[in-house]
Amino acid sequence: MRLTDEQKRILDGARGIPARVAMEMLVALGDIYGAEDFIPIKSVHLAGLSLKSHGIAGMEWVGDMVEKGARFVVPTTMNVIGVDRSRDLGLPVDWVEAQMRIQKGYEAMGAYGTSSCVPYYYSFLPRFGESIAWAESSAVVFTNSVLGARDNREGGPSAWASAVTGVTPRHGLHLDGNRKGDILFKVNVKCKNISDYGALGNYVGNVTGEKIPVFENLGSPVMEELVLFGSALASAGGVALFHAIGVTPEAPDLETVFAGKKYEVVELGKRELEQGYHNLTSGKNRKVNYVAIGCPHCSLNQVIEVAELLRGKKINKEVVMWVHTNIPVKQMAIQFGYDRMIEDSGAVLTQDLCTILGNPEALGVTTLATNSPKMAFYAPGSNGFDVWYGTVEKCVEAAITGEWKE
Ligand code: F3S
Numbered sequence: 001m002r003l004t005d006e007q008k009r010i011l012d013g014a015r016g017i018p019a020r021v022a023m024e025m026l027v028a029l030g031d032i033y034g035a036e037d038f039i040p041i042k043s044v045h046l047a048g049l050s051l052k053s054h055g056i057a058g059m060e061w062v063g064d065m066v067e068k069g070a071r072f073v074v075p076t077t078m079n080v081i082g083v084d085r086s087r088d089l090g091l092p093v094d095w096v097e098a099q100m101r102i103q104k105g106y107e108a109m110g111a112y113g114t115s116s117c118v119p120y121y122y123s124f125l126p127r128f129g130e131s132i133a134w135a136e137s138s139a140v141v142f143t144n145s146v147l148g149a150r151d152n153r154e155g156g157p158s159a160w161a162s163a164v165t166g167v168t169p170r171h172g173l174h175l176d177g178n179r180k181g182d183i184l185f186k187v188n189v190k191c192k193n194i195s196d197y198g199a200l201g202n203y204v205g206n207v208t209g210e211k212i213p214v215f216e217n218l219g220s221p222v223m224e225e226l227v228l229f230g231s232a233l234a235s236a237g238g239v240a241l242f243h244a245i246g247v248t249p250e251a252p253d254l255e256t257v258f259a260g261k262k263y264e265v266v267e268l269g270k271r272e273l274e275q276g277y278h279n280l281t282s283g284k285n286r287k288v289n290y291v292a293i294g295c296p297h298c299s300l301n302q303v304i305e306v307a308e309l310l311r312g313k314k315i316n317k318e319v320v321m322w323v324h325t326n327i328p329v330k331q332m333a334i335q336f337g338y339d340r341m342i343e344d345s346g347a348v349l350t351q352d353l354c355t356i357l358g359n360p361e362a363l364g365v366t367t368l369a370t371n372s373p374k375m376a377f378y379a380p381g382s383n384g385f386d387v388w389y390g391t392v393e394k395c396v397e398a399a400i401t402g403e404w405k406e
Contacts, residue, residue, distance in 0.1 A: 001030045001169070002037045010165060018070035022161035029158055030169030038167035039131045039174055044072070045119060046111060046163065047079035047135035048156025050357035051099045052382075059098055062105035072110035072163040077119040078103070079136045080297070082358045084350045085115075086330075091359055111163070115352040116326030117296045118227070120147070123328075128249055131174050133162035137240075138231035138296045138374060144241040146226050148249040150174045153240040173241055179250060181214035181243055181257045183207075188269045190219060195391045197225045198373030199276030200268065201232025206279065207266060210238040214257050218244040224299050231296055232373035236279070280376040280389035283367060283404060290365035290385065291315075291347075291399040292355045293392060294324030295372035302392075303333045303349065307341035309396040314345055316402035320365050321347035324354045347399065356382050369398040 003011065011027065013020045026038070051059070082099045083091060107113045114122070117136050126132050126149035134140055135154040143149040152172040154162070162168045172178055185204055191197045204213055213233065221229065226247075233239035243251035251257045293306055306323050315321050323342055325333070330351045333339045342349045355368070355375055361383045368385040370376055376389040388394075388404040398404050 001027055001035060003027075007038065007167070017068045018065050019164050022164035025157060025161040026165060026167065026169060030171070033169060033171040035169035035171040037170055039170045040166060041074060041133045041162055041168050042130050043074055043124060043126060043132050043134070044076040044159050044163040045079065045124075045132075045134035045136055045139055046076060046106060046156060046159050047117075049079050049102060049106065049115075050082040051095060051102065052082060052357055052359070053156065054102055056098065059102050059105075062102055066105050066108045070109045070164055073166040074163060075124065076111045076163040077124050078106055078111045078113055078115050079117050080354045080357050081115050081352050084353050086351055089348070089350070091362055095359055095362070109163075114327055117354070118299070118326065121297075121299055121329065122326070131168065133159050133168040135159040137234035137238075138227070140240050141230035141234040141242065142227055144173055145230060145243065145248050146223075151240070153238070179241060180212065180259045180261055181263060182211035182261075184214050184216060184254070184258075184263050184265045186265060186267050187215055187217045187219070188267060189273050191221070191225070191273075193391055194225055194228045195371045195373075195389065196273060197221060197229040198232045198371070199280060199389070200273055201229040201276070202236045202279050202373050202377065203272045203276035204268070205233045205236025205239055208233070208237050208239060210240070213239060213242045214251065214254070214263075215242065215244040215247075216254070218247055221247065224302055227296055228373060232276075232377070235374040235377045276373075277389060280373055281387060282380050283386045283388040285367055285386060286404045288367050288369045288388060288398040288402060288404050289318050289320065290360060290367060291319060291321040291369045291395050292324065292360070292375060293371060293395060294322075295354055295356065295370070295375035297354070298323060298325040298329065300329050300332050303329060303338055303342070305392060306347075306396065307333070307338040309393060310345040310347060311341050313400055315347055315399040318402050319399050320360065320363055321399040322355065322360065323347060323349050325349065325351060327351050355379060361385070369395045369404055371395050
């Protein structure tokens with residue numbers, strides 16, 4: 001790779017051991033991907049921060065890097081961790097302590113400790129065309145597709161290395177030519193809510209893999225529907241960028257989005273939508289004892305929707321219900337009284353954590369109901385849960401009755 005004088009100095013250790021380690025990591029990645037040089041980046045989102053991902057060895061590595069002087073040089077946000085710092089949820093004490101050591105370590109390097117997968121809902125909004133180095137697949141697909149920022153699907157280590165150096169190898173989705181569509185999906189079914197978009201995204205993710213899907217006639221999804229749709233594509237298929245004609249900023253028409261490339265056409269109808277629901281449902285026992293909403297973390301609109309559904313009701317005594325969001329959204333919910341509507345029912349409005357990267361199985365729950373396609377996709381493997389997937393209304397009903405109805 002072609003390096004600037006300053007980048008060579010970093011590689012020689014002039015800015016300390018962490019910066020040298022980070023630069024070595026990025027040069028190795030650049031060589032693997034055939035990058036000619038580095039691009040400066042505007043921001044970083046770190047992921048893989050939970051104890052589940054780090055383990056004890058990772059926790060000690062973070063402490064070592066802090067001691068050796070690791071510092072971030074661009075605005076850096078943090079993904080979800082495995083605990084809620086505002087309360088005791090009954091999770092094992094040693095788990096909470098180890099998780100907080102990881103969190104504090106990254107904060108000492110300069111990260112904003114807001115711990116969420118949706119930093120674009122509060123202040124951290126990449127601009128169109130801007131290069132960034134974000135990890136967290138649901139955030140990557142959103143920033144690329146809906147905002148038109150430029151980001152490869154970074155892992156936790158490469159995002160950390162970019163936060164320390166301020167650069168990323170110039171390859172993949174940072175380049176114009178790699179942002180064109182590969183497959184056209186003609187949507188012949190109307191998605192009515194988040195869970196429909198999630199189910200369709202799951203179906204397409206399974207078909208398209210890591211290729212770039214283009215959607216014609218996707219309707220007029222609201223922001224949260226685009227977030228969940230992207231998260232389903234990214235989890236089932238590894239999609240980092242999608243285009244929706246007339247909806248996303250790089251897709252005014254088919255000519256622009258395919259730029260003369262030959263492409264396959266796939267029709268999507270009711271059958272494919274139903275297949276998505278089927279893929280995301282592994283539940284056998286209709287007795288539900290865990291309900292979770294908010295993967296990716298809920299926006300204020302989603303918190304209000306759940307609060308209104310729970311208003312004046314009580315959830316079943318056998319059920320744990322968590323509604324996942326972050327500190328900024330939770331503080332707004334507190335200000336307007338929506339947290340009380342949720343918590344008076346017996347459900348919990350959590351901050352910082354999520355089902356997949358947390359440890360709710362430690363509470364003894366086994367059967368999950370959710371409207372989040374990414375959570376439904378990962379929970380059987382990561383938490384060992386049986387999963388029922390459906391609308392937020394059905395999930396709240398399951399929380400109240402303790403049962404997943406037909
Ligand atoms: Fe966010 Fe956790 Fe889901 S990080 S996207 S809530 S798996």
